[in-house]
Ligand SMILES: Cc1ncc(C[n+]2csc(CCOP(=O)(O)OP(=O)(O)O)c2C)c(N)n1
Ligand code: SF4
């Protein structure tokens with residue numbers, strides 16, 4: 001049973017940062033002329049994770065914290081598709097943290113966008129792993145996902161945008177998709193996306209965000225220097241934004257699809273799996289089991 005659904009109007013609270021991310025994703029796909037029938041959006045669980053319902057393309061609402069293995073599977077099954085995994089900070093950095101690290105390591109040609117609002121918006125404002133000390137009774141020190149990503153040797157594209165600057169965020173996403181198109185591997189883009197209902201950080205983030213472009217001597221091609229540059233900004237109360245890390249092509253790790261697919265021969269989604277086409281193979285398999 002199949003049903004074709006049209007995009008519906010967002011159900012987010014008025015003023016939610018997620019509107020800026022939606023605009024940025026749409027702009028990036030338009031800039032790259034990616035048609036809806038070749039776009040797959042894998043949503044997480046959370047306010048952010050419903051983004052695929054609000055735009056054209058194939059959408060899949062994944063399990064909480066499991067959007068990344070789903071997205072990798074879609075990409076490996078049909079590498080022609082442009083695959084974006086989009087979820088929240090709770091989804092990606094709490095329950096989904098294991099998948100986040102391993103997907104950075106796997107390095108498939110997909111783009112992962114985390115809409116970070118430092119809270120669990122959908123479940124009414126609990127502390128997420130990026131929540132500051134004291135927020136909603138939080139007793140844990142927050143961590144920075146871009147620094148974590150920088151610690152994974154295969155990472156090749158790490159960026160941070162702000163939904164209050166959707167044009168720049170759209171450019172970072174477009175560059176991430178281009179990185180995938182060029183078969184360079186996984187692209188990670190965190191977008192600061194305030195939850196105006198439970199954690200309205202617009203004012204402070206507007207003051208805190210600082211593009212690494214404006215930092216004299218910042219070197220995004222060198223992992224150690226990028227880490228130190230970001231850490232310096234964070235230590236001085238700023239939040240580094242822009243393209244934080246992108247080594248030269250010669251220093252990029254091999255992308256998973258580029259390594260695996262030549263071994264398999266054909267993309268699994270394009271293989272004829274009808275009974276008749278495979279009857280001889282099935283019969284051979286059956287007889288080998290008796
Ligand atoms: C396995 C599982 N555990 C817990 C939940 C409850 N739950 C739904 S959304 C959510 C957190 C959402 O936070 P985030 O990913 O940051 O998304 P946001 O709503 O902030 O955009 C949780 C814990 C769930 N749906 N499934
Ligand atoms: S609860 Fe927060 S994150 Fe969810 S839609 Fe409302 S403002 Fe956005």
Ligand SMILES: [Mg+2]
Nearest residue numbers: 088089090119
């Ligand atoms: Mg959140």
